[in-house]
Amino acid sequence: MPRENTALGAVLLPINMITQLLLYPVYLYLFAEGVAPVGASAIEDTLLQWFLAPFATAIALHQILKAVLLPALFSRLLAWVGVAIPFVISHLIMEIFAANIVMIEHASIFAIILAAIFLFFVATFVVGEVVSKITGLAYPEHALLTMTTAARNAPMMLGLTAIAMPDQPLVYAAIVIGMLLEFPHLTALR
Template sequence: MLTLSSHDRLPAATLTSSLLVMAIIIGALLGHFAPVRGQWLGDNVDTTLLTMIGLLFFSVRLNVLAQQASNLRFIAIAMVANFIVVPLIGYGVASLFMSAHPLLMVGLVIYFMSPCTDWFLGFTRLAGGNVALGMALIPVNMALQLLLYPVYLQWFTPHTGAVDPPLIATTLLYWFLLPAIAALTLHHTLRFMLGEQRFEQCLTFADRATPWVIALLVLQIFAGNIASILAHRYVFAWLLLSVFVFFVLTFVLSEAISRGCRLDYPEHALLTMTIAARNAPLMLAVTMTVLPGQPLIYAALVIGMLVEFPHLTLLRRILLALRRRRAQASSAVDSPS
């Protein structure tokens, strides 16, 4: 959930992908060959979690929401798709492929149900989509997915049993609402004190630090839980297949909505990217606090995040090809016979 300027988002997404691979490898090796140190890393994730949460909320640009208030029709379309249709698709896919492995299924459902608030804008820009409107989706997506998290968890994963709704509410209050208030207060205080230009440098620093903090968190997860994760390695192929099927179905959904609602190409590209990209970093933080001690759930989120980057790259190519085809068709119609 990185909130970078539109020119920096794609490099940050590529960096995050590389860092995640390195973090998984280093964490797994540490946990396997130095289990005492690995367990210590796994037992001390709270500071990393709070740092990541603070950076995520500090980096949110709230001012763009008011600038795009006139695009309520598109925002409504995106909200219905992201928070009603896509979670139902995700639950169906997870149930079909992972019902025999309930913890991995829970991780997949959590991954599928939360739209991205970060690197999807970089891919939207490179695909020629409406980046300004996409920025307006960020605070809305962030607020709704946190509010709906306990609802989805109870509806879609009732077999977890041990999840207590009041506990979820308390956890979200102390781990997310209060840190969000503190981070946003610091955000606006520094903006006032430093001025726009110098404050933008602070945001850039926070944006660039976030992938490294996410990577550290992933390293700690794998270092402290590699034994449990390796014990279930044989089902990871099914996990990858589930993510692939989900991405195919969500692309079909975005195409159907774009054509049915007659969206112009910039909004079409934006809708495709916001439906495809998921918010694994924030959901990883939420889940580690609400469902502690569940490495398989966390591993499912991390693996989904790894698959997401090549998928978004492929989507960009598909969208650009569609734009060229539209332009050629329009030229053929407009040209005199």
């Protein structure tokens, strides 16, 4: 019996991302009313610049390298890229954090942000456990539900938020802190 449901998880990834994008204006309305002068064109530009263009570039580069390189060299390159990804993401997070060092100036807010993020992760875990128990999910679906509810598309949300809510460094810092805590949280869940 498989220990995880990878095929269903792969299907859920784009669904989760599209759902988050569609709900983003609702979240702005509910939680940032009057703060975010965002229009549909700003969200479209952000999606194109931060996600669709890099995605299309990555796909094109992948296909070009696959056609040009020998299969063994291409496999080694993919393995190296796989190893480099966590370091690149860590560097980007440090750069974003360094650019928004306002947390030092707002130490009391920092504690509140940490508590809110911690409660979010606890709540998503409890919801996943309760739903799995009530519905009698088998382990693969239970694991998938737990990981799906805990994982967020924080880099995507950071990009959208930077455009939708300019000059809000505390909001950016909260998203970055969530990213920093999300990785150990997902590792612990595993």
